[in-house]
Amino acid sequence: MTQADDIYLRFSAHFAKNHSLHFPTYLKKFGALKTHLDRMNFVFTDFEKVDSIFKIDEKTDAAAVEHRKKGNIFYHSDDYRNALDCYTASIMTAKSVEVLALAYGNRSAALLKLNLYRECLTDIERALQNGYPDDLKPKLIARRQYCEVQQVEPKKYYQPPPKISESERNPLIQSAKNCVKIVKNVEWGRHVVATRDIKIGEVLAVESAYASVTSEDTSVHCHECLDLCYNPIPCDKCTQTLYCNAACKDKAFSYHQYECLILFALSSKFVRFAKRLALKTVLVARNEWKNCDTDSDRSEEEYHSDRFKEISHFLTHTHLRSKHDLLSQTIVACQFYYLLKNHTSFLNGDINEDRLKEVLLIMVLICMSHAIVICEQSSDLKIGQIGEGIFSFCDLFNHSCCPNVMGYNHGTTIVLRANNAIKKGEQCFLSYGPNYMNSNLDVRQQILMKIHFFTCKCRPCQENWPTVPEMESLFSAWTEWQLKNADINQAKNKLQQLLKIAEEKDPTARDSEIKNLLRICFSIFGNRRQI
Known part of the structure; x- marks a missing residue:
């Protein structure tokens, strides 16, 4: 079963209990619709009845303690890499500074075992700043003293990308050479x-990338820049995002302020990260899509002037999709719209709700076919996926x-x-x-x-x-x-x-x-x- 099928079946089950129409008749009526707005309005009517399936995010110390306990089991089994992930999960879910301090302290121990001395020192300082217990401080201080004498250069997890010289730059395509x-x-x-x-x-x-998201299974990549980071910091409010430093955390605020509390509701398997990329793209482009004409053709001369307009012209393949598939993607777009409307301040101000509905569905369809995988290579030369970008x-x-x-x-x-x-x-x-x-x-x-x-x-x-x-x-x-x-x-x-x-x-x-x-x-x- 695909992720799209999963939400489609859940919606179908709800439909069977709450709708007067037989589902085949409903699907036939949906298939006859001609515009994205009509599809969104048709499906969204039923979303007013299914709020119970959406859970809003909340940090809890109980969850953080459980993650820390699991990390301790891995740590004492000398499995420091898995311990690291558990301690990071504890940092993400901790509500009080006391529990957060303990998580930082434990993660610093795992980082030390993995010879990540700079990262260890940073987490030690974070633990102390959050009020690490006095009776445990001697171990932390000794750990800091050990790391301080290690001569370690800052790690670079990729070489700077090559730069295109001015003499070779394409005058019509911002990112390309004139070849x-x-x-x-x-x-x-x-x-x-x-x-x-x-x-x-x-x-x-x-x-x-115009916008990018991390894969669901990574806890060592910044959710803003996707850089590899073994001691990321969490969002203050949600349990879903991590950042390599405060600068990336601040930069992400422009869009994350809207997705913050609703990402948890989108963390189930049926909203794969290509679809989360669609939501992030709409949030990042908040001031660009309001007047964006998605139907007009564009010349090469216009290419470099507005990247979002270029992205919005990607093919959605609407006429080639089955009714079931198009309904599945519309359900996801309605889910985005419902959460933004009812659980965020995104629609405050001059947002045209009909335009938002259209853009959400367009971007879901685009990202399902046009998202590009972002990869990294391990020391044994294997390639792994860390996210997707547009x-x-x-x-x-x-x-x-x-x-x-x-x-x-x-x-x-x-x-x-x-x-x-x-x-x-x-x-x-x-x-x-x-x-x-x-x-x-x-x-x-x-x-x-x-x-x-x-x-x-x-x-x-x-x-x-x-x-x-x-x-x-x-x-x-x-x-x-x-x-x-x-x-x-x-x-x-x-x-x-x-x-x-x-x-x-x-x-x-x-x-x-x-x-x-x-x-x-x-x-x-x-x-x-x-x-």
């Missing part, structure tokens, strides 16, 4: 092509199962690099997830149709290329072993060697060995998990 341009035709719609020959490894664009320029790239462009995450910024040598006039492609190297044709087509509503006709799909087994050459195995600990200096040294080989070899679309090793090197420069 690409946006064109439009009947076959491909708006898409990106090269304006000159582009070398493998060359940067095409550097774009920050990007205005990256989304203009069409999909290929053998892309000639790859995206690398530096925080919430995506660096687009050429994965092949790209000729002048050639279209630039990204992968929307499926790749011929690790997924067969049927699997790729099913994923793309389900999420993006198209049948892929790229060369690997037309020719049914076989998947690629793991590299077995000595060169590949030796290079991967050398990069195994995701060492920045080793990656920089290897990168020059690999780029030279790539230029001499001129790798074709199916020559994956060199390109795979280049991908590993460039990923090491981006987001990296430490423990």
Whole structure:
């Protein structure tokens, strides 16, 4: 069962008890509606009857104590990494400063065991500032004295993304180099092509996310900037957000003041984080969507002037969605609207409620198909998802199962690099997830149709290329072993060697060995998990 199906079935169960119409008749009437506003109004009528399913957030010391006890069990079993997560959960849920101080103190002990000395010192100070018990202070002071003598440089969990020089900056596309341009035709719609020959490894664009959210299962990433942080601080009111420092916490206030107490109601599995991204995008763009025309076409010259207007023009695929799917997404958008209306001050002022309803549904539909995964790489070179973001320029790239462009995450910024040598006039492609190297044709087509509503006709799909087994050459195995600990200096040294080989070899679309090793090197420069 999908997350959308879950809320759909819950709504259906409520409907069966409280509605005079048979559900098939209701669904038929819903399917006949033509506008987003009509769909929202039709469904929202029933939301006035289901407030009991929405629970509003509340910090409790009892929950914080339980999390701390679980952390102590992990700690005494020498499982310091899981202990750390439990102590962070205790910090998130603590209501009183006394319980908060104990949680900070316990987390500092786990941080020490994980050799995170700077983070340990910071948590010790936080524990003391919140009134750490006098009888426990000697251990805390001794811990601080030990950490203070450790010579530790501040950790950087990703390299700064490359900067585009003024001489190379695209005058029409804010985040791109002048080696690409946006064109439009009947076959491909708006898409990106090269304006000159582009070398493998060359940067095409550097774009920050307009809005982003963390995955549900991470407690070591800032909910504002998504930076890796092992000692985050909580929101003062809710139990759902964490920040790497006070600056990010203050920056997030502009939108978090509205989502703060309602995120808990959206934390169940049926509101996956792509949908939470839709809500956050609407909140971040509070002053931008009020007069935004989502139906008009836009020229390339307008592209760089307003990123939200670009995002609002992404395809919603409304006409391709089943009635069940469209109803499911409308239910989620109604849930957002209901909570904003009844449990926040978001609608105070000059908010047009009908416009808000439309924008919420549009963004839910957009984020379900257009959200881009934000990843990090672990020391064993495995890639893991830490969140999703919405990007205005990256989304203009069409999909290929053998892309000639790859995206690398530096925080919430995506660096687009050429994965092949790209000729002048050639279209630039990204992968929307499926790749011929690790997924067969049927699997790729099913994923793309389900999420993006198209049948892929790229060369690997037309020719049914076989998947690629793991590299077995000595060169590949030796290079991967050398990069195994995701060492920045080793990656920089290897990168020059690999780029030279790539230029001499001129790798074709199916020559994956060199390109795979280049991908590993460039990923090491981006987001990296430490423990």
